[in-house]
Amino acid sequence: MSSIGDTTMWSGKQCKLAILVPTRDMVHSHFAYCLAQLMKTNAEVRIETFLFFDSSTILLNQRENLIKKAIEVKSDFVLWLDSDMMFPSTSALRLLEHNLDIVACNYMKRAKPLKTVAYTDITNWDSWVPLESNDGLKEVQGVGMGCMLMKTEIFETLTKPYFEFIYKENTQDWFGEDFNLLEKLRNNGFKVYIDTLLSREIKHLGISGFGLEN
Secondary structure, X not given: OOOOOXXXXXXXXXXXXXXXXXXXXXXXXXXXXXXXXXXXXXXXXXXXEEEEEEEOOOHHHHHHHHHHHHHHOOOOEXXXXXXXXXXXXXXXXXXXXXXXXXXXOOOEOOOOOOOEOOEOOOOOOOOEXXXXXXXXXXXXXXXXXXXXEEEHHHHXXXXXXXXXXXXXXXXXXXXXXXXXXXXXXXXXOOOXXXXXXXXXXXXXXXXXXXXXXX
């Protein structure tokens, strides 16, 4: 890919990209700025980009509604973004360049002890991938959907509901809709990757109380 700002267009195949954002009433200002810059970059390299927000309270409904909209506009790819993320303006292009079925960014959880959201073994919560990892592309079993690119067509291999919470007896906890979706897709033969280099530039926004212990 040529540097942004010159007269050479992106060398990748032209495609339709749908950006899907489940939200509440408001989004973080840092997220809004990053999203505006990403949209600008996509426009500069002529990636046809659709943006869909779903502002409600039931996450499963939000994700189902959002992927429905992406399918309706016949997008080639979907980029899931959470509204509490910070990311470079070139994030979509860098993920698109991999031309993979599923590729995401790793990022920190918003609570201590600080661990990431990517795991190489979803039956072992100690298998999380540190942000210091710089392996390029790394295969994982589970990762959060805060910044995840998918080919839209992979949803054709699934039956509805695409998104659901599942209780796991063996670990006595719940799989979120993200890990459960990826498990379904892995069972259908798809592999899940993270871009460890881009992940180092991703931030997860949160609120913390500051006091003497800080």
